[in-house]
Amino acid sequence: MHEVESAFNSTEGYTLLLKGAPGTGKTTFAITLLEQMCTGDSKGAYISTRIDPTALYKQFPGLKERIPVKNVIDATQSEFSEARSQVLYEDLTSFLRSVYSVVAEEEVTILILDSWDAVSFQIGKENQGIEKLETSMLDTARKTKTHLVLITEYTGEKRLDYLVDAILRLEKEQIDDRIVRKVFIDKMRGFQVPRNNYPFSLEGGKFTHFVTTASGLGSGRHRVIRREKELPHGNYSTGIEDMDKIIGGYPRGGFVLLELLDDSISQSYRSVLYHTISDFLLNDRGVLYMPEDGFYSSSSVKKLLLDYVSEEVLDKNLRMPTVSETESEDPCLFLVGAGVESVKECLDMHFDIYKGLKKPVLHVLGLTGLNIYDEAEIRKMLLEVVSWVRTTEDVLIGVLKPSAKLKTEIRELADIHLRFIPLNGTLNFYGVKPHTVIYNISPLPSRMDAAEEEYHQLKLTPFV
16 A cells, blocks of 8 residues: 555654454565565565465465565464564563564565564553553664564554554445455554445455446547457457456347446546447447436437547447537437436337447437426337347347336346445446346556557456
8 A cells, every 4th residue: 555655665663553453454465565665675574473485485485576485474472383583572672582583684675574463462461461462563663773563453442543654544445245345544653545345355365455446447549349259149249348348249130238426527438438339339239328427418328439449430330419509410329308307218219220230239228317207108119129139139238326216126137237336436337137246447558459559458357
């Protein structure tokens, strides 16, 4: 994390308390921090009271490249330890002497003690002993100018919280029976904290926190996804490589539902949708799009899509409704009356435009735009459109906002159902159909294609 790295890089002997219940990712955070900080002349040491170093290296294969075997120290007090370095202690003095020798002999700049609970239990069985141990340990770190990370499983508040420079608290919770992890910055002495928590993942045995806000996903030229093997059942690409791997693409004749659980992401999720639209357009397929904000926003949507594909491609294959006679001169936009009084009129107009598009066609429907109609009319229209699409090679994408009518019925109709949720400003999603874990959505660094042109893609990281 930037905040912790900044504190360690600009201050000597900084002390950090890492709190969290079992299984929240404390050890993985500590190992990732060691690997990131131990570059150049910086050296790290890891004292473990819970796990044998051999098992630790198996769990984190890349650790040996950054932390020498002799600097991963066994403090389990086991008589059968095979570790190269071992700390044996019976009291406060022997423990501090052992820690000091590790720091001094190896010129360690960052020391991690996992876990502080085990040490304090064995040495400081009396309350006075614990206080003396805490004070002595922090003094040792500051006098030797060694950054100290103490890992503990208590999540309440104790005297130690007031002594350390910083406190990070890791938590694991569930959303719709799916795991979400968050790290909270409860204290950071001497540094401003712009955000007090971040969602994070332990994917690949590394701590990865997510910082890109939903509004910061960005845009850029789309490159058609080409692959040696076709997607299952000849499905269409979502336009996002990771998404294709996760759900297998969008089915021909399928109804895909993109549900937004919060209005705060009603604009930012579009980066996902626009990659799908762009992939259809660049494969010379038609796209018929009724924007989520109604007929009045079509021209602004076109401007956004120009970041992904050229105007020539849009004019050829994209059609959107508008109520402006002036805008209807745009090849992409077709005129609709200011008062389309019935769903049938809307549907007839939709099919008239559809006839002129190159098949297959991607239909994108902002479902809140139908709120002006009666529920019975909306129900009839959706059943008709979904039934019709299933007889074609087309795909229907419906965008469902919290204010849309008939949400429960629409969810039941969907073949693919993806839910988008904000987590402290970041954009994330999970599959209801098919069932998936929660994934964070972040931009990949700009890439270059064969023509040496930059193109935009999204990275999906699972919460594990």
